[in-house]
Amino acid sequence: MKVIQSHNLSKSYGKTTALNDLTFEIEENTITGLIGRNGAGKTTLLKIMAGHIQPTHGELRIYSQKPFNNLERSAGTILIDDSMMYPDSFRLVDILSEVAPFYANWNNTLANGLFDYFSFNPNQLHSNLSKGSKSTFNSIIGIASRCPLTLFDEPTTGMDSAVRKDFYKALLKDYLKHPRTIILSSHLLSELEEILEEILLIKQGSKRLHLPVMELKELAVGIRGNAQILQPFVEGKELIYREEFAKDNLYIVLRKELLQQEGEVMKQKGLEVFPISTDDLCVYLTASNKGGIDNVFKKD
């Protein structure tokens, strides 16, 4: 069943376009990674899903309802981001007990268990937490609320790597027991790649890719070697990335399916053919101009 259906979704703030003609669907009870660079529109998309803002054009439906100003959707959705605020008269321990009544599936044992595990001081104020601790605390709420649609916007900002791992582990373990639809946004794919099922890659508000994360690893292939030998093979093919380096050396990235049987031939001609890590691939796919930062320095 499709939980989220987005159709030609666009959102602009004044003259700036945050989302541009996004069409995609997300299955129920999957974990999807929303990947994009800073400013790609991840937060805007999540806010539309959570019903905090409404689209400028097109529409997004969750369980076939528009989420904006929709109480039913609000009850079934939680968006965890670093702008979450709690009243100053609540200590951390108060927040957990005060937020609980709003979520039908809230699990107190889990919330308190995680709270103790991450050794929070129950009497601290939310606003006095460090960035990392705040992210951790918010994530506890995100996991324990067990909302049918759980959205995390850059949940691990400021967390140290041990806590990150624990967070992903906790999220996955609870997901296995209580499946729900989870969307995690991040600018970095590698740290959450394993727990994802799908990946939605956006670039400047537009969809770049939406596919199972397993396919991403085999999507593209990199070839490196002498430019004269390499050039004829890739002539006329659409390249994801191309970089000339050293003397007569060329590095290109292209879709695997474009290569077919030529791979073996290339290897025998001394070209290096190798898979591309998902992180690199995301960087190439979301790069604003081909050639990357090197181009800036080449102009001299």
Next chain:
Amino acid sequence: MSLKKIDPLSISLRLYFYKLKGYSVLLYGLILAQIIALLFSLNGISYMSSNNGELSVSVNTYSASLVIVFSLVWIFYTAIQLTTKRYKRIEIPLVTNNITGHLSDIGFLMTACFFGGLTSSLAGVLLRVIIYFTFDRSQVIVDQFFLPFIDLLLGAAVSALYMILISAIGYLIGVLTKVSMAFVIVIPTVILGLLRVYADFVQTLVAFFTRETSFPLFVLKVLITSMLLFGFSFLLSNRREAVQ
């Protein structure tokens, strides 16, 4: 997935209790304002004296009206505050929509009005007791010293009603400024303009409430006006996006 019907009233009630606890800090402002007003009140509100050479006679008049006035200022400020980003952001992580957000805000304001009305009215009693014990009793005039209990209740109800009215005005102003920052300039200009050019109109408007001598009619006027003001705030903000 949960597609079961969510009841806006029960959510509003949950939000109301959340805000009652969460915003409770605001009550310190009210209590402080009332205590300061009470201390000001101990200096009397009016003074007259006459002298015939051998004898000076003066009368100092005391009233706790200032406590009510301060409470009104507080509720006005508080109502505006509730519409600001700072407070609206507190709703965001919770289950809410515009209606439940407003209803719970109003719930909080009503509670504050009830509390403020009662305490500001009782402050008059405290003022009397302080005067009884600190001044020369033989020079304290008995008339209106012992307020009839029924008047005390009436005073509390009327103060609460005035607070409700002012909170509705403040809330609407707050919402207007959220709709467009232009209102931050427009509202004071309009008020000043009205005062200057249509002073009579403003007076009539004020007198509509302050000159009403029938209590039931007053209740009706205040409640209907407040409902209209709050309703207008609802309409203005219903399609507004949450704070960014």
Next chain:
Amino acid sequence: MILNTDSIKPIYLQIAEWLEVEILNNNIQEDERIYSQYQLADMFTINPATAAKGLNLLADENIVYKKRGLGMFVSPNAKQFILTKRRKQVLEQMIKGLVVEAKRLDVSENELIKMIQAFKPVGKEEEHL
């Protein structure tokens, strides 16, 4: 075992290979029930869909078989099959690389064979994943 997340090798392949090794080492007997996708997801902190793909890979090769409602079980001749497959695939792949590299380094065929014969592995044979 901890997955090598930096590896280029897809995680479902790593899972499938790990299960093969478990079978080779007799940690899972033939006709014994193998881990479910959820157990694997929990053990390795991976998405259950990824784990399922690893299991399906084994099922496609008849290393495991499905029993309706009971889960997946190791096929009776799984161990033998894995050994044959590994010999064929892994070794062949390595030799291919070896030959290409030898050519680049101008090592003749005879020299290469001598080098292979001269190499005496120390200790036990290691498993490569």
Next chain:
Amino acid sequence: MNAMISLLLIFLIVIVIVFFIPVVRAKLFTLLSWKITLTLAGLYLGILMMIVPILYILPENCLIKNNETKDQVVATSQNLISDLYNKRVPSERDLSKLEGIYKNSSHTFNADSNHLSVNIQASTGSRHVFIERKAVDDGQIGVSSYATAQYIGDVNFTKLISPPTFTLQNGTLSLKPPGHQILNFKQLNADFTINQFSNRNYAIHELSTNFGEQIVYIRVPKSLVIDKGQHTDQIQMVDPVVQF
């Protein structure tokens, strides 16, 4: 009292300022959880409510009362003065039996001489001295001082007027005024919220001051010689029998 109020006010204002400094506020809020806040607010309301019964058990007879018959009383005392000047003495001979007249001192001296001169210090205000000759020669001089109705607003403060002091020496009766007397009354006013609906006349009292007159009434033995000295116009004989 005022100094104390000012101190408290300054203290409170400092608290308010501190309250609005973000850093201090944050520190403060770590101490003020909603439980504490609501408890304190409840305590505040509770204390105010507990004061209500205290107000109603306070004894009221020590407070000064209003007089509803002010006009009549003022008329009586003015009539008395003119009656006395017209040598019509009330038959009781004790003026305080009249409405609105208050006797604030009474002395009896033994005459130490066969004549009497009355010494009234200058600037004693409107003090009328009346001398009545008794029908007998009992050698005793009776001096009483009276105040006629004195009002501020509706409050009759006649009884609070201090009497002059009298001394008799060598046939001279000296009258010493009590010095500048200050009366500072406290009147309470119901809050505007109550006044708006109350049928009682709760508006601030009309605060016209009505200073009355002070009368010194001296009764002397039949044959005493009276020497009016320089105060002829202030000393009036009220015994029609006696000839000068």
